[in-house]
Amino acid sequence: MLEAFPPEPHRVTMDDGHLRPGATFDQTPAQLRELWASMTLVREFDRKLVTLLRQGRTTFYAQASGMEATQIGVARGLRPGHDWVWGYYRDQGVALGLGMPLTEVVAQMVGSNNDPNKGRQMPHHAGSVATRFVSGSSSIASQVPPAVGMAMAQSYLGLDEVTVCTFGDGATSEGDWHAGVNMAAVKNAPCLFVCENNQWAISTPVERQTRSESIHVKARAYGIPGYFVDGNDVLAVQQAVKELADGMRQGSGPALLECLTYRVGSHSNADADAEKTYRSRDQVREWSGRDPITRFERFLASQGQEIGSRERADFVAQVHRQMEAAVQEAEASGVPGWQSMLDDVYGDTPVHLRQQYQSLRQEYGGQKETR
Ligand SMILES: Cc1ncc(C[n+]2csc(CCOP(=O)(O)OP(=O)(O)O)c2C)c(N)n1
Ligand SMILES: [Mg+2]
Structure with missing residues (x-):
């Protein structure tokens, strides 16, 4: 059972990848390897999209590198095609983890004829009804009030599904965020608020974003529980999301979950990270050393499930082939007309x-x- 307002984030593995003493997990070896594959897909998706940007084949992208454990842990803690997720622009890992087809996500980036949105959304704002991942607006925290509305509807209709609403640390300063969390609490709506605390809001560090000692402590003001997990520990995030979502199905009401992670790449292709103006390279290096995928590979090795260099290379090559095919399919389908x-x-x-x-x-x- 997760502890609300804990002094330390919940962890299943240690920084070195070993199982934390006393921690347990129940995934089969095949499920563990699938978690690795999903996180690696998200990492390679970033690499390919950065290349496409440089080639001028799409115009906006926000990397999730360093945050894969949080995003895949959220997706894998839910019942895909059943629970609804209101995400934000950096959530490609959540969308892919929920099973949104690569071809659709890529088509949306290109704004092509095979994009289900027919090119009418800003690039990198994919959504899918079948996947129950809602296409959002770039306005920070604007997804929070409608997510709460959906959770209220689920509760009124007595549906066996929950809503998850994700956002960054910066979003917790927005009026929409406070209005939405308050409404969910008052209505006991089954909405799990997940903060992907990557410690930066473009160039604003989290300590200048808020004087709260943490993000999850903000839940206290609304009378709901706040939980805290190590967002670079995919097993911890998956466990927490599953436990909280299952609890909400039984009527436990809304909760706030803070996942502590780090954005290793730039904010988007429109910030000054490359010019090294707003954060120290030492900090980036320190957090790169806590890479969630490397950590999970060490965990797998400690469980006798080592990912060999050949297996890794084959998987990465396969992802790039699929991505290239998706890009070519999108470009070949042409641009939507008026x-x-x-x-x-x-x-x-x-x-x-x-x-x-x-x-x-x-x-x-x-x-x-x-x-
Ligand atoms: C209402 C609003 N204000 C400002 C912006 C400009 N803006 C875009 S992203 C961003 C930072 C958001 O940071 P955070 O919520 O921590 O998410 P992250 O990008 O770090 O994942 C800002 C200020 C915006 N899109 N919407
Ligand atoms: Mg942030």
Whole structure:
């Protein structure tokens, strides 16, 4: 059982990858290897997307390197296709971990015809109804109030599903965050708030973000439990999310879970990390030394499940082949035309938009109409 407001983060493994004395886990060897594969997929996804950015084939990306254990732990603690996740722009690991197809995530980045959103979202804001991962807005914490609304609906309808809402440390300073957490608490809505505390909000360090001693302690103000896990320990995150989500299915109400991790890469392709202006390289090096994937590989080795260098290389090569195929498929599908701009937007399109659509049709005449 997780302890609320603990003095130290919950861990299953130590920094060196060994099992923490007294800790237990119940994953089979195949499930453990699958956790490794999922985290490695997220790492390689980052590498490929950074290359695509440099080639000008997409325009916005926020890396999750260093945060894979948090994101895969969250996804693997849930029931995919059953529970709903309202994530934020850095959550590609959560989306992939929940099973969103690589081709869809890539198509969204490219804004191509095979993108389910038909290129109408900012790049790197993928979502999927089938995966129950909601496409968000870049406005920090704007996902929190609607996530709470969904959790309230789940509770009113007596559904056996929960909502998870993820966000960064910086998001906990936003008005939307406080309004949403308060509402969830008052309504006892089954919403698990997960803070991916990577210790930076672009160039603002967490100690200048808040005077609270931690993020999870903020739960006290709303009368809900706050939990704290080592966000670089995938087993700890998975265990915590599973226990809290299962508890919420039984009516335990909302909770806040803080996962302490670190953003090793730049904030996005639009910040000054590369110019080394806002954080010390010593800090980046220190946290790179606590890499969640290396740590998990050490854990696997200690359990007689070592990932060999050949296995790793084969897996990485396979991911890059899949990524390249997904990019080529997206680019080959072409760019959506104006005709699809109102598709899937309204059940009953308002009259003024229908009129504007007709004007466009007259102006661009002869092109095939899609609605
Ligand atoms: C309401 C709002 N204010 C400011 C911004 C600009 N902005 C984009 S990302 C970001 C930092 C967010 O940090 P955090 O919540 O810790 O998430 P992280 O990017 O570290 O994962 C800011 C200030 C924004 N997108 N929305
Ligand atoms: Mg942050």
